[in-house]
Amino acid sequence: MRMYSASKIKLIVPCMALLLSTALLISVGWGCGKEISVERKRIRLGYLNNDLHQLAFYVAQQKGYFQEEGLEVEVAGVYNSGPEEMGAFQAGALDIGYVGAAPAILAVANGKANVVAVAQANLNGSALVASPASGARSVSDLKGKKVAVPNVGTVQDFLLRKALSEENLTVHDIQEVYMAPPQMLAALSTSSVDACLVWEPFVSQMVTQGWGRIVSLSSDIWEDHPCCLVVAGEEFLREHPDAVDALVRAHQRATAFLQDHSEEALSLAAEFTGLKVDVVDMALSHITYKAEIGVGGLREYAQFLTDQGLAKIVDIEAFLDDFIR
Amino acid sequence: MERLPLSANERGRPRGLDYPWKRDQALSASWSLALRLITPLTFIAIWQLLCSSGALGATPSPWQVLGALWSLATKPDPYLHATLWSHLGASLFRVIGGFFIALLVGVGLGLLMGWYPLVYHSLHPLVEMIRPVPPFAWVVLAILWFKIGNAPAIFIVFLGAVFPMIINTVSGVEAVDRVLCEAAATLGANSRQILWKVVIPSALPQIITGLRVGLGVAWMSLIAAEMVGVGGRGLGLIIDISKSTWKLDYSVAAMVVIGLIGFFLDFLMRRAERALLRWR
Structure with missing residues (x-):
């Protein structure tokens, strides 16, 4: 049986007080750390972690393209998944986001978040990768196999x-696993x-580790398919169209820089992801960086979501007119 | 043992030892039932009001969630093409499986740690270091160790459930009145008899508290558990997938199902507790 004597309690109380006050001090210090600039237009931006598709953002940030456009971009959130990022838009916590076309279209079509696509971040950049043990060398070998999406x-x-x-074949001929x-x-x-x-840089990680080999590149399955977009909150776009224009200009410059696939782009990509240069080198060769929105791909994808009953889009053309700036 | 709902001396306390300063808090059966209904209904009413006012953004209202529950229960969902019942069955299997393995390991280890200082001092640091790690952090390791499917999912549920059981069992054993053990020893009982006849019965209320907390954490670990690639069935999957497709009413409906089943299982555990502790 444990009993606390009066002297022990006397000791515990100051200890707890010390702990609490330390926590309080740390949290106060945290709040003071953020610098606030008044001259530049501040933009709250969100992107996905572990992802190379939003590399243009990092390039624009590191090379000062945003600053040259008179913008101060604050990373307001780094998200694990697109739906979480769309949730942040819905809550009014973001102005601009680099995000997958899928979560953006789904959120807008299902009336949950009001964003507008202002630029393409990239096209392509996924692949079907099979483990050596599976023996699969082509898509038809996947019959009866477990395939993760x-x-x-x-x-x-x-x-x-x-x-x-x-x-x-259809998905019923394989075992689809969600992961x-x-x-x-x-x-x-x-x-x-x-x-x-799966998308890059996971494809290249699997290949360089020897865990899998590429069966098909996504660009061979569906040429120039949509991947990630740059989206703006509808309200932000309405109130600050000039800031959005400036951001898109910086994004276009960064995208042009990436298209050259230079040594500098490689090292920035390695820095951004924390991955090895050989992984990043392979990954970048699979991704097509392009700032101009690929409308055809988005149309086909929106049609797929509607056919699957996942999005409620009555008139796809009208939807895309509103969705794409 | 007569039931006195919500009274201070409901269970686990010696009869006849009443707390006079709490006596005025004892409620009549009808009052306690009314209170049990009023709070959830008020909660739902406030939720509905906040949704109608638009203050909660895209949050589905209770009414929409009810509709989602109905559609999930009566027809296959649009993503995985299975009904609520097969999702529930799959999740229940993982939770109950993880729970029972945790019960064997947790109560067993807890008794050993509470009884033998040697075991306590060897295991305590390890237990306390692993305990605060959230189940989600184990997902990738679980796949590496147990591949995909139910095995890694049950492992993650087990990890969530086992620590409250260990901690409560240890403190239950520590709280056993040493005088009782000494008395039993004086009467000629050996240590095995003391463990089974004195220690376990007196620690039982706290062990059961550990089981109840463990079962709750088992449910809390479900979403992490179903991230290991469990195939096409599971309430955690429904929450995750419908979130991605922005059918938040399905997400919340699955959350409600987890809540209701958790409540029901806890009710069963409290019943079992009362039956086990009848001798008190």
């Missing part, structure tokens, strides 16, 4: 369906799944 209705889910239908990309790395390394359809 990152969730229902993603661009990768659509790519898998497209690849299968080329071989007169976030970091988990896919673990699953493929232990051959717990036979194949994954």
Whole structure:
């Protein structure tokens, strides 16, 4: 039986007080750390972690393109997944976001967040990767195998369906498993799944680690398919169109810089992701950086989401007119 | 043992030892039932009001959630093409499986740690270091160790559930009145008899508290558990997938189902507790 004597209690109370006051001091110090600039237009930006598709943002930030446009871009949130980022838009916490076309279209079509696509971040950049143990060398070898995709209705889910239908197969001929990309790395390394359809830099990580080989690049399954977009909150765009224009200009400059695939771009990409240069080098060769929005791809994808019953879009042309600036 | 709902001396306390300063808090059966209904209904009413006022953004209202529950229960969902019942069955299997393994390991280890100082001092630092790690952090390691499917999912539920059971069992054993043990020893009981006849019965209320907390954490670990690639069934999957497709009413409906089942299982545990502790 434990009993606290009066002297022990006397000791505990100051200790607790000390602990609480330390926590308070730290949290206050945290709040003071943020600098506030008044001259430049401040933009609250969000992007996804672990992802190379938003590399243009990092380039523009590091090379000072935003500053030259008179913008001060504050990273207001780094998200694990697109839906979380769209939730932040809905809550009014973001002005601009680099995000997948899928979560952006789904959120807008289902009336949950009001964003407008102002630029393309990239096209392509996914691949179907099979483990050596699966023996799969082509899409038709996947019959009866376990194939992981990152969730229902993603661009990768659509790519898998497209690849299968080329071989007169459907998703019912395989075992589709839903898994976030970091988990896919673990699953493929232990051959717990036979194949994954996933975006970069996960593809190149799997290949360079020897856990998988590329069966098809997504650009071969669906040429110039949409991947990530730059979106603006509708209200922010209405109130500050000039700031959005300036941001898009900086984004275009950064995208042009990336298209050259220079040594400097490589080292910035390695810095951004914390990955090895050989992984990043392979990944960048699969991604097409382009700032001009690929309307055709978005149309086809919006049609897929509607057919799958995942988005309620009555008139796709009218939807795209509103969605794309 | 007669039931006195919500009274201070409901269970786990010696009869006849009443707390006079709490006596005025004892409620009649009808009053306690009324209170039990009024708070949830008020909560739902406020939720509905906040949704109608638009203060909660895209949050689905209770009414929409009810509709989602109905559609999930009566027809296959649009993503995984299975009904609520098969999702519930799959999740229940993982939670109950993880819970029972945690019960065996947690109560077993807890008794050993509470009884033998040697075991306590060897294991305590390790237990206290692993305990605060959130279940989500284990997802990738669970895949590496147990591949995908139910095995890694059950492992993650187990990790969530086992620590409250260990901690409560240890403190239950520590709180056993040493005088009782000494008395039993004086009467000629050996240490095995003391463990089974004195220690476990007196620690039982706290062990059961550990089981109840453990079951709750088991449910809390479910979303992390179902991130390991469990195939096409599971309430955690429904929450995750419908969030991605912005069908938040399905997400909240699955949350409500987890809440209701958790409440029901806790009710069963309290019943079992009362039956086990009848001798008091």
